[in-house]
Amino acid sequence: MLLRLLRALSLVLLAAAPAAAQLNESFTDGDFTANPAWTGDVTSFQVTTQQLQSNGPAVTGTQIQLATPGQAVTGTTWEFWANLRLATSSGNLADVWLISEQADLKAAGNRGYFVRLGGTPDEVALFRKDATGAAAYVINGADATLASTTNNVVRVRVTRSAAGLWNLERDLTGGNSYTSEGTATDNTYLRSQYLGVLLTYSSANNRAFSFDDFRVSDQTEPGLSSATPQAGTLLDVLFNEPVAANTPASAFRLGSGAVPTGAIRDATDPGLVHLTFANTFPLGTSTVEARNVVDLYGNVATGPLTASFVYNGTPIQPGPNQLLITEILADETPQLGLPASEFIEIHNPSTTSPLDLGGVRLTKPGNTALAVFGSGAILLPGEYAVVCASTRVTQFASYGKVFGLSNFPSLSNTGDQLLLRARDGRQIFEVNYADTWYRDNSKKDGGWTLEMIDTSNPCGGADNWLASTDPSGGTPGRANAVRAANPDRTAPALLRAVAASPTLLRLTFGEKLDSALTANPALYTLAGGPAVQRVTPVAYDFRAVELTLAAPLTANQPYTLTVARATDCVGNASGPLSSATLVLPAAAVPGDVVINEILFNPRTEGVDFVELLNRSGKYIDLQGWQLGRVRPDSIAENRTIISEPYVLAPGQLAVLTSRPDVVQAQYASSSEPAAFLPALTLPSYPDDAGIVTLLNAQNTRIDRFDYSQDLHLALLDTRDGVSLERLRPDGPSRGSNFHSAAGSVGYATPGRRNSQFLAESASSQQFTMEPEVFTPDDDGQQDFTTLGYRLDAAGYAASVTVYDALGRLTRRLVRNETLPTSGFIQWDGLTESRHKAAVGYYVLHIELYKPGGGAKKEYKKTVVVGARL
Incomplete structure (x- = not known):
């Protein structure tokens, strides 16, 4: 009792004098919620006989904590008494935090220093905890120091000098005869907000921890x-x-x-x-x-x-790419370790010039409300800063410099275009991000940021961004976790040139251009065509330029455009010459462009695709065209294919999909990347059956295909990931003109000639078999045969039946079906019961009924079902 009275008296004297004690807590008042206030899992602790005692849930693996404000960091001594009435282990230990950034000591991203009592080595040791990774030893105490199974009494004293030299001492009697566990220098963290206790225990030890005599004193002058x-x-x-x-x-x-x-x-x-x-x-x-x-x-x-x-002088106003967006959190949920709030990170890549951000605007195309940096906003050379909504600044205060802007734009989870513009409206920086840039399906679902890889390659686009690898989900206010050398040493490639109108050409390059250096008309020549009068770089990403011509082009006539030099935004220049063929497109009519291949039942993690073929002799612009689906309720679900000019040449293919990268990866050896249009959201095509439609910019239907899984080869083990290919380009868009892609090419050919392609028959005979010997084994070679026909009049009706060499019924192909004047009928080598027909000779019996009720005519054609040895 005398000891308690003396301790209480000392507290009164310390409170009355300008002493150096920041904290002196012995729980003599029986209360830990005031003077000072400890917060956290308050229902899991109690004061018993003037000591702080654990009283948490009796559940194995439980962690409980208490924390109180503490800002002392250097020139400081920390002391406390503890008793762990248990056998310490990896599941039964106490961490006494001396320095902590957060009140939540359990937080994975918390940083600071703590003394561990127990653990697997049964030790008293000093650890440093970084925002990522496991805690690391600062001083590794001797093992088996806390060896009792029922009564581990210890008093601990830790000192840290102004120079960062730590000394860890302990007395296993609970007195003041200290033994040193070692010294070490560590100056990693020089700021603190809290100190506290974090306990981990099994069910039997929920009340086995006691603490007393916490004292923090600073007797060293500031530096x-x-x-x-x-x-x-x-x-x-x-x-x-x-x-x-x-x-x-x-x-x-x-x-x-x-x-x-x-x-x-x-x-x-x-x-x-x-x-x-x-x-x-x-x-x-x-x-x-x-x-x-x-x-x-x-x-x-x-x-x-x-x-x-x-x-270094007065801050300058940023010019193009002198102020960068280097990190984006568009999808803040589920929360990982970052604040649950959208933000971007900006960076000054200069090593010498501070930037004056006053009046700089952050916006998106189409936004009327601008987010404007206030007067006096400065970004130092090499500095990073968080930019967020003005109401969210406090959430990012611990990450360094923060700019809170009114009208901060909402960031779309799937992708958005963000612009930084100078106070005079000039464009400083542009990024058009997409969730495909994560390159990680789990991270793109939320909680992780997109980070720029190499800040010296600001125009790199998708190739220079990646999902953060920091365990907290991102690195706001500091260098990115994914940072690495990723320079752009490639000159801009001319991807395509199209005639948007008789006097306006649009050139698209593979990367962002230096808008000033590419605006010279003398760099562009149109062989056999009019002169280039003016060049206009196209905002906002400057991957395209528009050329105004002195006179109109002639429709459907090819011209060769030559570009003498194109320079990207980091100075790489093309040369010696780039060229492309362009044509003023002609109007399309139904049937000019057809659905050539469709994948509607993709593999796991795969996506649908539709391939178009221009089977006309025209050059056709797909701008504004729509790919659609007719649902069972007859409501059309249409998606715009491309919003900019895109001319499809005669015989050219175009592949439409939401994920070109996924399709190209799954069909790496049988796809053609150059044929893929930019990603678009396809209509939702069912896996069993559906209707695909193709509409031009005037909503005229150009083609329609009614697909069904029954059109697939019945011998397939699985239809997943197998496309349906058009057999004859000039044939109708009906199921009889489609067949499963061959297994020998990977079951799809997006952007390449179909594996089941059939040329139009040149025979003048009334009926022809092509081929006369076929092998239905899905290897892409003679997998089926076709009965071609040319009739002398329209309106004939026909029945076609297959018999084996003994005259037994094998398959009914057509029954009383009206035929056009020319076409073909396919046999896939299957019997009426959908089994593969045996090797041998077969006869196709053709019954042709003359228009107007004339006499029936009969024909026979022989075909052989073979097998490869």
Whole structure:
């Protein structure tokens, strides 16, 4: 009792004097929720006989915690008493946090230092916890120090000098005869907000932890760590620990003798003081001095304390690619480790020039409300900063510099185009991100940021962005986790040239261009055509330029366009010449462009695709065309194929899909990447049956195909990932003109000639068999046969039946079906029961009924079902 009275008296004396104790907690008042206030799992602790005791759920694997404010970091001594009445192990231990950034000691991204009591080595050790990875030893205490199974009493004392030298001591009797566990230097973290206890236990030990006599004392004067100019008259000075809120401006002066006109301690970092001077700093290196600066605990640094800084001049207004967007969190849920709020990160890649962001605008195309950086917003050389909505600034305060903007644009989860524009409207930076840039299906579902890989390659697009690899989900306010050298050494390639109108050409390149260097009309020549009068780079990504011609083009006549030089935004120039053929397109009529191949039942993790074929002799512009689906309720579901000019040449293929990368990966040896149009959202095509429609820009139906899984070869083990291919390009868009793609080519040929392609028969005979010997084994060679016909009049009806060599019925192909004047009937080698027909001779019996009820005519054609040896 006498000891308790003396302790209480000491608390009163300490409270009455300017002592150096930040915390002195012995729970003599029987309450841990006030004086000081401990927060956290308060229902899982109690004060028993003036000691803090655990009283959490009796469940194995439970973690409980309490934390209280604590800002001492250097020149500090931490002391506490503990008793662990259990056998310590990896599942029964106590972590006493001395320095913590967060009140939530369990948080995976928390940073700081803690003393571990127990664990597998049964030790007393000092650890550092970073935002990523497992905790690391600072001082590895001796093993088997806490060896009792029922009573591990220990008093711990930890000191950290102003230079960052740690000393860990303990007394296993609970007294003050300390034994050192070792020393080490670590200056990783110089800021603290909390200290506390975090307990891990099994069900039998929920009440086995007791603590007492927490004392934190700082008896060391503050040190000056650094000085950083924020503008010509603004200087930030950073101390190694929190300083008094009323630190006066008179405590500072420059080496030149200049005294600041004002000094304000930072609202969130009490070790940071903002100084304002009347005159601009001289260029080059200067020194600031500090005298009589007091820390939070009454320690006075009489000084002079000095720090040097370099001023590079007045901040400049950013020009093209001098201010970058380097990180994007568009989908904040599910929350991983970052604040549940959309943000972008900006970066100043310069090593010398600060940027004046005042008046810079963040926006999206079509947005009328602009998010504008305020006057005085500065981004230092090499600095990163978070940009978020003005109401979300406090959520990002711990990540460094934050700019909160009114009208911060909403970021679409699947993709968006973001623009940074100067105060005069000039474009500074553009990024048109998409969720495919994550290259990780699990991360694109939310909680992870997209990060730029190489900041020296700002125009790299999808090839220079990747999902963050930081365990917290991103790296706001600091260098990206995925950073690596990823330079652009490739000159811009001319992808296509199209005639948008008789006097306007649109050229599309493979990457962003230097808009100024590509705007010279002398760089462009149109062989046999009119001269180029004007060149206009197309905002916002500048991957395209528009050429205005002096006279109109002639429709459907090919021209060769030559580009002498094109320069991308990082200075790579094409050469010696790039050329492309272009044509003023002609109007399409139904049947000019047809559905040539369709995958409607993709593999696992696969996607649908539709392939178009221009089977006409025209050059046809697909701009504004739509790919559709007619649903059972007759409601059309249409999707625009491409919103910009895209001319399809005679015989050219175009592949439409939501994920060109996935289709190309799954059919790597049988696809043609150049034939893929930009990703679009396809209509939802069912796996069993559906209707595909193709409409031009005037909503005229150009083609329609009614597909069904029954059109697939019945011998297939699975139809998943197998496309239906058109057999004859000039044939009708009916099921009889489609067949499963061959297994020998991987079951699909997106962008390439169909594996089941059949040329139009040149025979003048009334009936022909092609081929006369076929092998229905799905190897892409003679997998089926066709009965071609040419009739002398329209309106004939026919029945076609297959018999084997013994005259037995094998398959009914057609029954009383009206035929056009020419066409073909397919036999896939299957019997009426959908089994493969035996090897041998077969006879196709053809019954032809003359128009107007004339006499029936009969024909026979022989075919052989073979097999490959």
